[in-house]
Amino acid sequence: MISYSPKQIKTGFTVSALSPKILIVEDEPSQVEILKFNLKPEGFDVRVEMDGESGVQAAIEDPPDLILLDWMLPNLTGIEICRQLRRNTQTREIPIIMLTARSEERDKVRGLDIGADDYITKPYSIKELIARIKSALRRPRASVVEQKISVGQIEVDMRKHKVYFDKSPVDLGPIEFRLLVTLMQSPERVFSRDQLLDMVWGISASLETRTVDVHIGRLRRAFNRAGCKQIIRTVRSFGYSIEEVAV
Amino acid sequence: MISYSPKQIKTGFTVSALSPKILIVEDEPSQVEILKFNLKPEGFDVRVEMDGESGVQAAIEDPPDLILLDWMLPNLTGIEICRQLRRNTQTREIPIIMLTARSEERDKVRGLDIGADDYITKPYSIKELIARIKSALRRPRASVVEQKISVGQIEVDMRKHKVYFDKSPVDLGPIEFRLLVTLMQSPERVFSRDQLLDMVWGISASLETRTVDVHIGRLRRAFNRAGCKQIIRTVRSFGYSIEEVAV
DNA sequence: CAGTATTATGACAGTTATGTAACAGTTTTA
């Protein structure tokens, strides 16, 4: 099958949220349905606005990670929307993919001038659209992804996906990795189990809070093997935190 | 936003002038217009030649800082122009970015062999093109055309299209070659399957992510045959990377 | 110090991701 579980999407850590928000601005209901039907299973958080004006409005009020913009719209043309979005600080950096029915080169051109990141002409293959969306989301934007994080003697290289304690490598599974990174992003801060479930597993994952304990345990064991005792502090009846001073 | 002031361009210390000279070799007038329209405001000094022969001529007579080269041209093909430019002392070091149409993706392989520094497939985002131009200009000249890359005991001769492990040849197909080179350009960095699909196959290829796994497998097997175990690391649920220390 | 609440951890069954062989369709080569 083509569809990944939402989990796989989460792994793209450059995206602001676990499931990237996509705003679709498109007036044709049938098109909207097709898009929703295909994008949701990919783990995207899809929203729709049916006309240009409300599209711009929605984008500014709650900035999505990416905008799918139909070329022909009632009220405002795609170009005009693009312009407006590019003018606003909130939305300036958001990647825009234009959906255009016309295949004339001229229109494409104008779309790109205006600041769309990409365009795709109807009829398009869903696969290709998804590929383009993912690619656009991956493209580095203003917010630079942190490459290395370190707390005490622990060092995480995000690019290489490697973790070291005092130069010796620590072997972690995917969830442990994310858990560690989450904790390390705010050293000493105590996270509740529920918070961690949200941040690491995603809001939609309804799991036992005990699951967190188990993974914390696994994380600890992995660090023990690397010669590091006591990296995570348990705060009774609150949660966990990572400590600056590893022992 | 996207557009840097011309001043910022100057930071590329290898660039001859304050506004880098760019030679566009492209026969399609509308394309030329788009490029001019977008590149001039970025502070580039843009010149245009409409066919291959005069393109080469112009490049030799007044060497630009960078060449944008369309793949399909009347008179001479992109490949041939590349070859000629690389042969001439005046132009040998000038970075070349190839513009190729979607259907010609297969030729990318050859494009890089020939000595293009980068290629970009139409339709491209202007932003991306500009980013790549700047990146190419920033790059120190000497390594503009990378002849050989090596990681650990693996050595790739780009020009001859040959790969060695510890001096013994490794036989690879075109895609495996590109895959290997991509991985080798950032050793240890983990690439997601989607990223690799973009970088090796091109964004509009829209293939299954599993295809990457299969090719990684083929790459591994090829190296096994040459006596090299464990060259590519699998990072579960993230992707693959190439390791410095081959075993 | 007993009694209670909370956390640590081993075990395990279920799930998911990866490695590969096989195959049919293409492209390249001879």
Add this chain to the structure above:
DNA sequence: TAAAACTGTTACATAACTGTCATAATACTG
């Protein structure tokens, strides 16, 4: 033009990882 080489997809086996539970260990309370 036929043979050889290369591709993308699929299916299946296997390995790696998860979540849950039961039980043990620990911390708090009065």
